Amino acid sequence: MIEAGLKNELQKQGVYVTSLQELYNWGRANSVWPLTFGLACCAIEMMAASMARFDLARFGAEVFRPSPRQADLMIVAGTVTKKMAPLVVRLYNQMPEPKYVIAMGACAISGGPFKQGYNVLKGVDRYIPVDVAIPGCPPRPEALLHAIMTLQEKILNQKLTGPDRPRHLKAEVEGAYPVPVYGRHDLEPPNNPALWQPPAIKR
Amino acid sequence: MQTAQNSYLVLVLLAVAAVGFAAAPLAMAWAWARFFSPQKPGKDKNAIYECGLEGKGDAWIHFRSEYYLYGIIFLVFDVETIFLLPFAVAFTGLSVGAFVAMIVFLLLLVEGLVWAWRKGILTWK
Numbered sequence: 001m002i003e004a005g006l007k008n009e010l011q012k013q014g015v016y017v018t019s020l021q022e023l024y025n026w027g028r029a030n031s032v033w034p035l036t037f038g039l040a041c042c043a044i045e046m047m048a049a050s051m052a053r054f055d056l057a058r059f060g061a062e063v064f065r066p067s068p069r070q071a072d073l074m075i076v077a078g079t080v081t082k083k084m085a086p087l088v089v090r091l092y093n094q095m096p097e098p099k100y101v102i103a104m105g106a107c108a109i110s111g112g113p114f115k116q117g118y119n120v121l122k123g124v125d126r127y128i129p130v131d132v133a134i135p136g137c138p139p140r141p142e143a144l145l146h147a148i149m150t151l152q153e154k155i156l157n158q159k160l161t162g163p164d165r166p167r168h169l170k171a172e173v174e175g176a177y178p179v180p181v182y183g184r185h186d187l188e189p190p191n192n193p194a195l196w197q198p199p200a201i202k203r
Numbered sequence: 204m205q206t207a208q209n210s211y212l213v214l215v216l217l218a219v220a221a222v223g224f225a226a227a228p229l230a231m232a233w234a235w236a237r238f239f240s241p242q243k244p245g246k247d248k249n250a251i252y253e254c255g256l257e258g259k260g261d262a263w264i265h266f267r268s269e270y271y272l273y274g275i276i277f278l279v280f281d282v283e284t285i286f287l288l289p290f291a292v293a294f295t296g297l298s299v300g301a302f303v304a305m306i307v308f309l310l311l312l313v314e315g316l317v318w319a320w321r322k323g324i325l326t327w328k
Contacts, residue, residue: 067252087255093247097240160239168240175243 021160028072029152030060032100035071037091040078042105042138049141059148068094073151074128075144079107079114080121082187086179092128093176097168100155102147103130106137113137126191128177129167272324276316283312 002017010017018026038046050056050064065071068091080088092099103124106112111122124130131154132147139147159165167173177195180187191198236242251258290297290305297305319325 069252090247090250090257091255093245094250094252096248097243168243171241174245176245176247179247 022156024160025156025158028098029155031063032059032061032073032148032151032155033063033065033071034061034073034075035068035091035095036064036066037074038077039080039084039088040105040107042077042108045138045141046075046077046104046144049144054141054145056145056148059145059152061148068092069096071095072098073100073102075102075104076108076124076130077104079112080124081119082121082182083119085121085124085127085187086181088124089127089177089179093179097175098166099168100131100151101128102144102151103133104144104147105139106135109133109135121187123196126196127180128192129195269324269328272319276319276324279312279315283309 002019007017038044048054050062056062061073068074072095074088074092074095076088092101101124103109107114107120108124109130111117111120114120115122121127125133132150134143134147136143160169168175177192178189180189182188253259286305286308
Protein backbone atom coordinates (compact mmCIF):
# COMPACT_ATOMS: atom_id res chain seq x y z
CA MET A 1 0.00 0.00 0.00
CA ILE A 2 1.41 3.39 -0.98
CA GLU A 3 1.21 6.12 1.63
CA ALA A 4 -0.86 9.25 1.01
CA GLY A 5 2.06 11.70 1.23
CA LEU A 6 4.12 9.93 -1.41
CA LYS A 7 1.05 9.59 -3.59
CA ASN A 8 0.43 13.35 -3.36
CA GLU A 9 4.06 14.11 -4.14
CA LEU A 10 3.98 11.85 -7.20
CA GLN A 11 0.71 13.38 -8.35
CA LYS A 12 2.29 16.85 -8.35
CA GLN A 13 4.91 15.46 -10.74
CA GLY A 14 2.21 14.05 -12.99
CA VAL A 15 2.57 10.42 -11.91
CA TYR A 16 -0.65 8.80 -10.83
CA VAL A 17 -0.47 5.62 -8.81
CA THR A 18 -3.42 3.56 -7.74
CA SER A 19 -4.27 0.11 -6.47
CA LEU A 20 -6.59 -2.43 -8.06
CA GLN A 21 -8.93 -1.96 -5.11
CA GLU A 22 -9.17 1.80 -5.64
CA LEU A 23 -9.64 1.41 -9.39
CA TYR A 24 -12.31 -1.23 -8.96
CA ASN A 25 -14.17 0.75 -6.31
CA TRP A 26 -13.90 3.94 -8.38
CA GLY A 27 -15.57 2.16 -11.26
CA ARG A 28 -18.28 0.70 -9.05
CA ALA A 29 -18.98 3.94 -7.21
CA ASN A 30 -19.49 5.86 -10.43
CA SER A 31 -21.94 3.44 -12.02
CA VAL A 32 -24.47 2.68 -9.31
CA TRP A 33 -27.58 1.67 -11.22
CA PRO A 34 -30.77 1.97 -9.19
CA LEU A 35 -33.83 -0.20 -9.51
CA THR A 36 -36.94 1.45 -11.00
CA PHE A 37 -38.90 1.09 -7.83
CA GLY A 38 -41.14 3.74 -6.31
CA LEU A 39 -43.57 3.09 -3.48
CA ALA A 40 -45.08 6.49 -2.70
CA CYS A 41 -44.58 10.25 -3.02
CA CYS A 42 -40.81 10.01 -2.43
CA ALA A 43 -40.68 8.34 -5.83
CA ILE A 44 -41.77 11.66 -7.39
CA GLU A 45 -38.71 13.30 -5.85
CA MET A 46 -36.61 10.37 -7.06
CA MET A 47 -37.93 10.91 -10.60
CA ALA A 48 -37.20 14.63 -10.33
CA ALA A 49 -33.65 13.82 -9.22
CA SER A 50 -33.13 11.68 -12.31
CA MET A 51 -34.42 14.35 -14.71
CA ALA A 52 -32.57 17.27 -16.31
CA ARG A 53 -32.88 19.81 -13.50
CA PHE A 54 -31.13 17.78 -10.80
CA ASP A 55 -29.44 15.37 -13.22
CA LEU A 56 -28.55 12.22 -11.34
CA ALA A 57 -26.51 11.29 -14.43
CA ARG A 58 -23.69 13.43 -13.07
CA PHE A 59 -23.12 10.68 -10.51
CA GLY A 60 -23.49 7.81 -12.97
CA ALA A 61 -26.71 6.69 -11.30
CA GLU A 62 -29.28 7.72 -13.89
CA VAL A 63 -29.71 4.29 -15.44
CA PHE A 64 -32.85 3.15 -13.62
CA ARG A 65 -33.13 -0.55 -14.43
CA PRO A 66 -36.57 -2.10 -14.89
CA SER A 67 -35.29 -5.45 -13.65
CA PRO A 68 -33.54 -6.29 -10.36
CA ARG A 69 -31.13 -8.51 -12.31
CA GLN A 70 -29.33 -5.42 -13.61
CA ALA A 71 -29.60 -3.14 -10.59
CA ASP A 72 -27.00 -2.34 -7.90
CA LEU A 73 -29.04 -0.04 -5.71
CA MET A 74 -32.53 -0.21 -4.29
CA ILE A 75 -33.95 3.18 -3.40
CA VAL A 76 -36.84 2.40 -1.06
CA ALA A 77 -38.78 5.53 -1.99
CA GLY A 78 -41.88 5.72 0.13
CA THR A 79 -44.14 4.00 2.62
CA VAL A 80 -43.57 0.26 2.84
CA THR A 81 -46.91 -1.32 3.68
CA LYS A 82 -47.05 -4.76 5.22
CA LYS A 83 -48.68 -5.95 2.01
CA MET A 84 -45.68 -4.70 0.01
CA ALA A 85 -42.90 -5.72 2.42
CA PRO A 86 -42.45 -9.33 1.17
CA LEU A 87 -42.23 -8.00 -2.40
CA VAL A 88 -39.56 -5.50 -1.39
CA VAL A 89 -37.50 -8.22 0.28
CA ARG A 90 -37.96 -10.58 -2.68
CA LEU A 91 -36.84 -7.87 -5.12
CA TYR A 92 -33.82 -7.22 -2.92
CA ASN A 93 -33.02 -10.95 -2.97
CA GLN A 94 -33.28 -10.98 -6.76
CA MET A 95 -30.66 -8.27 -7.18
CA PRO A 96 -27.11 -9.48 -7.92
CA GLU A 97 -24.26 -8.77 -5.50
CA PRO A 98 -22.96 -6.25 -4.59
CA LYS A 99 -26.20 -4.47 -3.74
CA TYR A 100 -26.99 -1.39 -1.71
CA VAL A 101 -30.11 0.09 -0.17
CA ILE A 102 -31.07 3.72 0.36
CA ALA A 103 -34.03 4.23 2.68
CA MET A 104 -35.53 7.43 1.28
CA GLY A 105 -37.77 9.48 3.51
CA ALA A 106 -39.33 9.17 6.93
CA CYS A 107 -41.66 6.34 5.89
CA ALA A 108 -38.92 4.02 4.67
CA ILE A 109 -36.87 4.78 7.78
CA SER A 110 -39.52 4.41 10.46
CA GLY A 111 -43.04 4.49 9.02
CA GLY A 112 -43.05 8.28 9.12
CA PRO A 113 -46.44 9.97 9.55
CA PHE A 114 -48.12 6.59 9.07
CA LYS A 115 -46.17 4.94 11.87
CA GLN A 116 -49.31 4.34 13.94
CA GLY A 117 -51.06 2.68 11.01
CA TYR A 118 -51.84 -1.00 11.42
CA ASN A 119 -50.72 -1.74 7.88
CA VAL A 120 -47.43 0.15 7.71
CA LEU A 121 -44.01 -1.40 8.19
CA LYS A 122 -42.16 0.68 10.76
CA GLY A 123 -38.89 0.87 8.90
CA VAL A 124 -37.59 -1.16 5.98
CA ASP A 125 -34.44 -1.96 7.99
CA ARG A 126 -36.45 -4.61 9.82
CA TYR A 127 -36.02 -6.87 6.80
CA ILE A 128 -33.18 -5.62 4.59
CA PRO A 129 -29.87 -3.93 5.48
CA VAL A 130 -30.01 -0.19 4.83
CA ASP A 131 -26.78 1.54 3.79
CA VAL A 132 -27.91 5.18 3.70
CA ALA A 133 -31.01 6.72 5.25
CA ILE A 134 -32.35 10.09 4.06
CA PRO A 135 -34.60 11.98 6.48
CA GLY A 136 -37.34 14.23 5.11
CA CYS A 137 -40.97 13.99 4.12
CA PRO A 138 -40.33 13.80 1.24
CA PRO A 139 -36.60 14.56 0.99
CA ARG A 140 -35.73 17.00 -1.78
CA PRO A 141 -33.78 15.72 -4.80
CA GLU A 142 -30.66 17.38 -3.39
CA ALA A 143 -30.98 15.09 -0.37
CA LEU A 144 -31.11 12.07 -2.67
CA LEU A 145 -28.01 13.36 -4.47
CA HIS A 146 -26.31 13.67 -1.10
CA ALA A 147 -27.32 10.11 -0.28
CA ILE A 148 -25.84 8.89 -3.58
CA MET A 149 -22.61 10.74 -2.76
CA THR A 150 -22.56 9.22 0.73
CA LEU A 151 -23.07 5.79 -0.80
CA GLN A 152 -20.25 6.43 -3.28
CA GLU A 153 -17.99 7.31 -0.37
CA LYS A 154 -18.97 4.09 1.35
CA ILE A 155 -18.28 2.04 -1.79
CA LEU A 156 -14.90 3.76 -2.27
CA ASN A 157 -13.84 2.74 1.24
CA GLN A 158 -14.81 -0.93 0.92
CA LYS A 159 -11.98 -3.44 1.11
CA LEU A 160 -11.68 -6.26 -1.39
CA THR A 161 -9.64 -8.54 0.87
CA GLY A 162 -9.18 -9.16 4.56
CA PRO A 163 -11.59 -10.00 7.35
CA ASP A 164 -13.48 -6.67 7.15
CA ARG A 165 -14.37 -7.01 3.48
CA PRO A 166 -18.05 -6.45 2.69
CA ARG A 167 -20.66 -9.18 2.90
CA HIS A 168 -20.87 -9.81 -0.83
CA LEU A 169 -17.24 -10.93 -1.02
CA LYS A 170 -17.62 -13.46 1.79
CA ALA A 171 -18.55 -16.79 0.23
CA GLU A 172 -19.99 -18.25 3.43
CA VAL A 173 -22.44 -15.40 4.08
CA GLU A 174 -25.86 -15.85 2.53
CA GLY A 175 -26.80 -13.19 -0.04
CA ALA A 176 -30.56 -13.42 0.41
CA TYR A 177 -32.68 -12.46 3.37
CA PRO A 178 -35.75 -14.45 4.45
CA VAL A 179 -38.96 -13.17 2.87
CA PRO A 180 -41.70 -12.57 5.46
CA VAL A 181 -45.09 -14.17 4.92
CA TYR A 182 -48.56 -12.76 5.56
CA GLY A 183 -49.58 -14.03 8.98
CA ARG A 184 -52.92 -13.91 10.75
CA HIS A 185 -52.38 -10.46 12.27
CA ASP A 186 -48.93 -9.32 11.17
CA LEU A 187 -46.04 -10.30 8.97
CA GLU A 188 -44.25 -13.39 10.17
CA PRO A 189 -41.64 -12.87 11.42
CA PRO A 190 -42.39 -9.21 12.33
CA ASN A 191 -38.68 -8.42 11.80
CA ASN A 192 -35.49 -10.18 10.81
CA PRO A 193 -33.77 -10.77 14.19
CA ALA A 194 -30.35 -10.89 12.52
CA LEU A 195 -30.84 -7.32 11.25
CA TRP A 196 -33.06 -5.53 13.72
CA GLN A 197 -34.21 -6.15 17.25
CA PRO A 198 -36.85 -4.14 19.08
CA PRO A 199 -35.25 -1.89 21.72
CA ALA A 200 -35.38 -3.27 25.24
CA ILE A 201 -37.90 -1.40 27.38
CA LYS A 202 -36.44 -0.26 30.71
CA ARG A 203 -38.89 0.14 33.54
CA MET B 204 2.91 -2.31 -53.84
CA GLN B 205 4.88 -1.99 -50.62
CA THR B 206 3.01 1.11 -49.46
CA ALA B 207 -0.37 -0.47 -50.33
CA GLN B 208 0.39 -3.50 -48.14
CA ASN B 209 1.45 -1.26 -45.26
CA SER B 210 -1.73 0.77 -45.44
CA TYR B 211 -3.82 -2.40 -45.12
CA LEU B 212 -1.68 -3.54 -42.19
CA VAL B 213 -2.80 -0.41 -40.34
CA LEU B 214 -6.42 -1.41 -40.88
CA VAL B 215 -5.74 -4.90 -39.52
CA LEU B 216 -4.04 -3.43 -36.46
CA LEU B 217 -6.96 -1.09 -35.94
CA ALA B 218 -9.41 -3.98 -36.19
CA VAL B 219 -7.43 -6.02 -33.66
CA ALA B 220 -7.27 -3.04 -31.30
CA ALA B 221 -11.02 -2.43 -31.68
CA VAL B 222 -11.88 -6.05 -30.90
CA GLY B 223 -9.47 -6.02 -27.97
CA PHE B 224 -10.96 -2.80 -26.65
CA ALA B 225 -14.39 -4.41 -26.58
CA ALA B 226 -13.30 -7.87 -25.44
CA ALA B 227 -10.89 -6.90 -22.66
CA PRO B 228 -13.48 -5.39 -20.25
CA LEU B 229 -15.78 -8.34 -20.89
CA ALA B 230 -12.95 -10.77 -20.17
CA MET B 231 -12.02 -8.85 -17.03
CA ALA B 232 -15.63 -8.87 -15.83
CA TRP B 233 -15.83 -12.60 -16.52
CA ALA B 234 -12.55 -13.29 -14.70
CA TRP B 235 -13.65 -11.18 -11.74
CA ALA B 236 -16.96 -13.02 -11.47
CA ARG B 237 -15.23 -16.39 -11.92
CA PHE B 238 -12.29 -16.07 -9.52
CA PHE B 239 -12.97 -13.32 -6.97
CA SER B 240 -16.68 -12.68 -6.49
CA PRO B 241 -18.39 -15.63 -4.81
CA GLN B 242 -21.54 -16.86 -6.54
CA LYS B 243 -24.63 -16.71 -4.38
CA PRO B 244 -27.56 -18.23 -6.21
CA GLY B 245 -30.72 -18.78 -4.21
CA LYS B 246 -34.35 -19.72 -4.46
CA ASP B 247 -35.51 -16.10 -4.78
CA LYS B 248 -32.67 -14.99 -7.03
CA ASN B 249 -33.26 -17.79 -9.52
CA ALA B 250 -37.03 -17.33 -9.45
CA ILE B 251 -38.99 -15.69 -12.26
CA TYR B 252 -39.12 -11.89 -12.00
CA GLU B 253 -42.73 -10.88 -11.46
CA CYS B 254 -42.27 -7.41 -9.96
CA GLY B 255 -41.60 -9.01 -6.58
CA LEU B 256 -44.59 -11.33 -6.61
CA GLU B 257 -44.20 -15.06 -6.78
CA GLY B 258 -44.69 -16.46 -10.27
CA LYS B 259 -47.98 -18.26 -10.75
CA GLY B 260 -48.92 -20.78 -13.45
CA ASP B 261 -47.21 -21.35 -16.76
CA ALA B 262 -46.02 -18.79 -19.29
CA TRP B 263 -46.82 -21.16 -22.17
CA ILE B 264 -50.59 -20.76 -22.31
CA HIS B 265 -52.90 -21.06 -25.34
CA PHE B 266 -54.68 -18.10 -26.85
CA ARG B 267 -57.99 -18.67 -28.65
CA SER B 268 -57.50 -18.50 -32.41
CA GLU B 269 -60.90 -16.81 -32.92
CA TYR B 270 -59.34 -13.61 -31.75
CA TYR B 271 -57.20 -13.56 -34.90
CA LEU B 272 -60.29 -13.21 -37.13
CA TYR B 273 -61.68 -10.43 -34.93
CA GLY B 274 -58.34 -8.70 -35.27
CA ILE B 275 -58.33 -9.01 -39.09
CA ILE B 276 -61.88 -7.65 -39.42
CA PHE B 277 -61.09 -4.77 -37.08
CA LEU B 278 -57.97 -3.94 -39.08
CA VAL B 279 -59.86 -3.95 -42.40
CA PHE B 280 -62.42 -1.44 -41.15
CA ASP B 281 -59.76 0.57 -39.37
CA VAL B 282 -57.96 1.03 -42.69
CA GLU B 283 -61.27 1.74 -44.42
CA THR B 284 -61.88 4.80 -42.22
CA ILE B 285 -58.54 6.21 -43.39
CA PHE B 286 -59.84 6.08 -46.98
CA LEU B 287 -63.28 7.36 -45.98
CA LEU B 288 -61.95 10.59 -44.47
CA PRO B 289 -60.43 12.06 -47.69
CA PHE B 290 -63.46 10.72 -49.56
CA ALA B 291 -65.76 12.69 -47.29
CA VAL B 292 -63.61 15.84 -47.50
CA ALA B 293 -63.44 15.78 -51.32
CA PHE B 294 -67.01 14.54 -51.74
CA THR B 295 -68.52 17.63 -53.43
CA GLY B 296 -65.77 17.83 -56.05
CA LEU B 297 -65.75 14.16 -57.03
CA SER B 298 -66.62 12.84 -60.50
CA VAL B 299 -69.25 10.11 -60.94
CA GLY B 300 -66.54 7.56 -61.79
CA ALA B 301 -64.62 8.23 -58.54
CA PHE B 302 -67.88 8.02 -56.54
CA VAL B 303 -68.78 4.65 -58.12
CA ALA B 304 -65.24 3.33 -57.50
CA MET B 305 -65.47 4.31 -53.80
CA ILE B 306 -68.93 2.71 -53.44
CA VAL B 307 -67.59 -0.52 -55.02
CA PHE B 308 -64.70 -0.47 -52.53
CA LEU B 309 -67.11 -0.02 -49.61
CA LEU B 310 -69.45 -2.74 -50.88
CA LEU B 311 -66.55 -5.17 -51.22
CA LEU B 312 -65.66 -4.67 -47.56
CA VAL B 313 -69.31 -4.87 -46.47
CA GLU B 314 -69.62 -8.11 -48.40
CA GLY B 315 -66.68 -9.45 -46.44
CA LEU B 316 -68.37 -8.43 -43.21
CA VAL B 317 -71.63 -10.13 -44.25
CA TRP B 318 -69.65 -13.26 -45.07
CA ALA B 319 -67.93 -13.22 -41.68
CA TRP B 320 -71.24 -12.58 -39.90
CA ARG B 321 -73.02 -15.47 -41.66
CA LYS B 322 -70.07 -17.73 -40.93
CA GLY B 323 -70.65 -17.03 -37.23
CA ILE B 324 -67.23 -15.50 -36.55
CA LEU B 325 -68.67 -12.48 -34.75
CA THR B 326 -70.25 -14.72 -32.11
CA TRP B 327 -67.79 -15.38 -29.31
CA LYS B 328 -67.92 -19.06 -28.44
